[in-house]
Amino acid sequence: MPELPDVTVYVERLRARVVxxxxxxxxxxxxxxxxxxxxxxxxxxxxxxRAVSRLGKx
Numbered sequence: 564m565p566e567l568p569d570v571t572v573y574v575e576r577l578r579a580r581v582v583x584x585x586x587x588x589x590x591x592x593x594x595x596x597x598x599x600x601x602x603x604x605x606x607x608x609x610x611x612x613r614a615v616s617r618l619g620k621x
Contacts, residue, residue, distance in 0.1 A: 571617075578615045583612065585610065587609075591604065
Protein backbone atom coordinates (compact mmCIF):
# COMPACT_ATOMS: atom_id res chain seq x y z
CA MET A 564 0.00 0.00 0.00
CA PRO A 565 1.34 3.46 -0.84
CA GLU A 566 1.93 5.88 2.01
CA LEU A 567 -0.20 9.02 2.38
CA PRO A 568 2.45 11.42 0.96
CA ASP A 569 2.67 9.24 -2.17
CA VAL A 570 -1.11 9.15 -2.57
CA THR A 571 -1.26 12.93 -2.12
CA VAL A 572 1.21 13.42 -4.97
CA TYR A 573 -0.76 11.03 -7.22
CA VAL A 574 -4.00 12.91 -6.53
CA GLU A 575 -2.38 16.31 -7.20
CA ARG A 576 -0.94 15.14 -10.51
CA LEU A 577 -4.20 13.52 -11.60
CA ARG A 578 -6.13 16.71 -10.75
CA ALA A 579 -3.79 18.76 -12.92
CA ARG A 580 -4.18 16.38 -15.87
CA VAL A 581 -7.78 15.20 -15.86
CA VAL A 582 -10.11 17.67 -14.10
CA UNK A 583 -12.17 19.38 -16.78
CA UNK A 584 -11.37 16.71 -19.36
CA UNK A 585 -13.97 14.35 -20.88
CA UNK A 586 -13.68 10.61 -20.24
CA UNK A 587 -13.15 8.81 -23.54
CA UNK A 588 -13.29 5.31 -22.09
CA UNK A 589 -13.47 3.67 -18.66
CA UNK A 590 -11.68 0.37 -18.10
CA UNK A 591 -11.40 -1.62 -14.88
CA UNK A 592 -8.30 -3.80 -14.62
CA UNK A 593 -9.63 -5.73 -11.63
CA UNK A 594 -13.27 -6.60 -10.97
CA UNK A 595 -12.50 -6.48 -7.22
CA UNK A 596 -11.96 -2.72 -7.35
CA UNK A 597 -15.61 -2.02 -8.11
CA UNK A 598 -18.03 -4.87 -7.62
CA UNK A 599 -21.27 -3.17 -8.64
CA UNK A 600 -22.50 0.29 -9.42
CA UNK A 601 -25.75 1.85 -10.56
CA UNK A 602 -25.86 3.33 -13.15
CA UNK A 603 -23.32 1.18 -15.03
CA UNK A 604 -19.73 2.37 -15.19
CA UNK A 605 -19.99 2.84 -18.97
CA UNK A 606 -22.52 5.64 -18.40
CA UNK A 607 -19.74 8.02 -17.32
CA UNK A 608 -18.03 7.85 -20.71
CA UNK A 609 -18.09 11.29 -22.39
CA UNK A 610 -18.77 12.94 -19.00
CA UNK A 611 -16.36 15.62 -17.77
CA UNK A 612 -14.14 14.87 -14.76
CA ARG A 613 -15.18 17.29 -12.01
CA ALA A 614 -12.83 16.28 -9.21
CA VAL A 615 -10.17 13.84 -8.07
CA SER A 616 -9.98 12.85 -4.42
CA ARG A 617 -8.68 10.05 -2.25
CA LEU A 618 -10.61 7.62 -0.11
CA GLY A 619 -9.08 6.27 3.09
CA LYS A 620 -9.05 2.67 4.27
CA UNK A 621 -12.37 0.97 4.81
